Amino acid sequence: MIDRIFVTEAAESYSYVEEICDRAGLRPEIIQDDAAYRNDVERFLPDPVGQGKRHLLLDVFKGEFFRKCPGTKGKVCCNYYVIDQTTNCPFDCSYCFLQSYLNLRAIRFAVNIEDLFRELEIVFRKHRFIRLGTGELADSLALEPLTGFGRKLMEFAIEFPGVVLELKTKSASVDKLPDVRNKPGRGVIGWTMEPARVVSREERGTATLEERLAASSRAAGKGYGIAFHLDPVVFFPGFEDAYLDLVDQLFSRHEKLDWMSLAGFRYEPALKGFVEDRFPESELLDGEFLRCSDGKFRYLFPERIRFFRRLVKKVKKMSPKTPVYFCMEDARTWDLVMGRNALKDPVLTPIFSREGDNEKQGM
């Protein structure tokens, strides 16, 4: 998965570097900084996106690790916070926005995790309830066998009451994670779930659907909440039945999920070229798309509504207490699919409640 490990001069003295290199069985290549990687390595790669995914750049991050998920213009926000400790991912998914988003092609991994924990401790002590994760710019557990970072972060965060930490992944690397039963915080493992056809065609290097399902059962056994993200929902011939079957498979393993998110495949114009160049066999761009108000392309609204209604109906029937929400869809979609006032449904309180909501209600 990782061919080369680069270590910046700033990161060289961190013991975590040695730990990672030992696990990977690779000798670190010392470079001055990320600019040196760009100039001396990346620009000579014939496939920078693909090859960069096999390069791990261990660095020290001096900025803030923690931020609010920016969501997207005009769409309903799910009040999620993200930790940007790793950027980029060894998995190679055709639909991944990181292809057109990142300006450094290696996987950048910040080894100064003590700084991260210090920053998080301040945040956790301030908030009584916070839902956060590491899966925005990276897969939370893809590098777990090398870095063990998911375990370290979970062990730290789970001790804070009111913290809900989600590790979002397409891997099956859950076995080294700590047991979180009877802990003050809540650990959640979230999997992106796709029908087997999408996994095999669009998600290179990831765990199979079966492996993810099996891993979810093992994680549940350790006390983790389980979340599934049907994101992106990809339209292909027979997709409706494939996703409805998938829902059957998910709920045959878990009676209730901590949450489930849904989102149709959407893309920024810049992503299209990457999909066409790097994934000639992909079915991703075969559907009918229209450019929406936020500049992204989405499947036709009527088609999305029609299918989401079927999907949500099925989920609600199989697991009425599972909170289902849309990622990056607007209020009209919510209204049309979930019904008016869906956002006030108490089932969704754990997802959408914000710090201070209780005080407002009491006033």
Place this chain on the structure above:
Amino acid sequence: MVEHFQKKQLIQDSRLMFHQGDVPAPLARSVRREGVLMPLIATGGTNPVVLDGYRRLSLLADEDVVPIHVMKDRKAALRATVELNMLVSPYSEMEKAGIVVFVREACWMEDREILDTLLSRLGLKGQQVVLNNCMAVRLLDSKLFEVLSVRKAPLKFAVKLSREPLDEQLTLAELFTTCKLSMSQMVQAYDLLIPVRKRENAVFSKVIEGLDREGGDVLALLRQKRFPQATGIRKELNSLLRRYRGRLKFPEDLEGDAFGFSCLLKCPEDAREYVAMLREISEDDALFHFLAEHVGND
């Protein structure tokens, strides 16, 4: 050092004629009126090989004398040629690719040197990917290459087309030429053709044959083929909206569950007209069927 040579003493190498197309009229006028004012760039000895100035040279007679800046080092001469042209008459991306192809194939520079010294002078990123893209242009069919050169196609588009089999390239060249498509229309047409070809498991020529070319412009026809559902919805929508003379609207991106009505009252009589129109709209079953069918809005 600037020396003077008769045109016939100079060696002209067609591979070094980097600028494609006709001589720009102002340049031709100037050369005819004033002769060659700025020295050409060449490399070599008694009979120097011209690098810069082919367009001006083409306007001269064999006996005409021209000032030449002769540089012994051919790489330095090439760099000077590129720098000068990027200032006064920048190369198109296709022409830039042509320069890179020549330099590499004629072994004037190693890859590393191209990345470090040539690409940046050409205004390109000094990356292997860019070098590979330039080299891919060689795979273009000559007819398509010509069409793309004339239209000053972006390198990325040319590279995409270079990956097509030769017979598909020929079909595209023919389509682009016969339909007289502009650069952006060529990009659109190709974008539309790709998924249709895949869906129909056909080749471009079959897809194009299947279009009713009598019935409209090729892009509109391709759009209908590429987006059958959206086309159907839009047709229905247009027929619904037409009756209300631009007062009734539905979101362009179809992201909505309601029609919007807007009007401007210029005189009191307008109010009566629009009230009547609103009444008509409120009783228009077709509008309600549209919403119920497409967005499930009851």
